[in-house]
Amino acid sequence: MHTNFKEIRLALKSEKKQNTIINIKGHNIGDGSLTIIGGPCAIKTKNELKTIAKEVKEAGCIGLRGGSFKPRTSPYSYQGLETEGFRIMHEVANEFGLIGISEVTDTKQIDDAVKYLDVLQVGARNMHNYELLKALGRTDKPILLKRGFSSTINEFLNSAEYILNEGNEKVILCERGIRTFEDATRNTLDLSSVAIIKEISHLPIIVDPSHASGIRSIVPKLSYASVAVGADGLLIESHYDPELSVSDKDQTIDCKTLKEINDKVKELHKIL
Ligand code: PEP
Ligand code: MN
Secondary structure, eight states, X not given: OOGGGTTOOTTBTTTOOSOOOEEETTEEESSSSOEEEEOOSBOOOHHHHHHHHHHHHHTTOSEEEOBSSOOOSSTTSOXXXXXXXXXXHHHHHHHHTOEEEEEOOSGGGHHXXXXXXXXXXXXXXXXXXXXXXXXXHTSXXXXXXXXXXXXXXXXXXXXXXXXXXXXXXXXXXXXXXXXXXXXXXXXXXXXXXXXXXXXXXXXXXXXXXXXXXXXXXXXHHHHHHHHHTXXXXXXXXXXXXXXXXXXXXXXXXXXXXXXXXXXXXXXXXXXX
């Protein structure tokens, strides 16, 4: 059983028995509680992010995530506000007492990201960018590491290992679906990865049901399933009016649904 993980050291329970608990702005991630993060795929304006933040907070979330360096499949798609988005995230997250999260796509962005963000996200496309991982491992900021869409669990944990090996122990894993033959959903949510990782690793793992599905209507059900399988939290793309989303609108839920998910997963978590 679990014979694939021979190269992994620091990320395994065999190395560190106690679960990694990451305290950010007074919230513990990985202590057995649920961390629910909302927010838009991409930040467009400060006013829009403020309105989203208010509703995300009222829905019961503790984190606000919004992309600013957007790794888009097409160069013609919206690319994001870049550093200005980090500044907006800083201001808005602080105003609403939320954990501010955004993606870093290049080592050049790290200084500003450290200055303005509470958690630095590594997106699926950069899970194998080892120079980026090493540089992030030399910061003291929590890193939200998303699984690459064609990566095995072993490769995913090896990427976490790159960050841990540089001295940064604050790694939060994120399962966001993988590429399979199935094309009815954007990706296939690999719930087994959560079950396996909870068994072998002390690191917290959250699930992103939005990119896993690409379909707004099934995001609540995938959220419940993720919590049932042991996820430490959820990252859900949400907007007060999903149709106004500049990217990933089809998978973005409204904040009323976000509140329903928050309420239900907290109930579900109690009985598990
Ligand atoms: C995102 O989180 O907006 C994103 C681009 O996701 P992923 O890296 O998982 O594709
Ligand atoms: Mn997105």
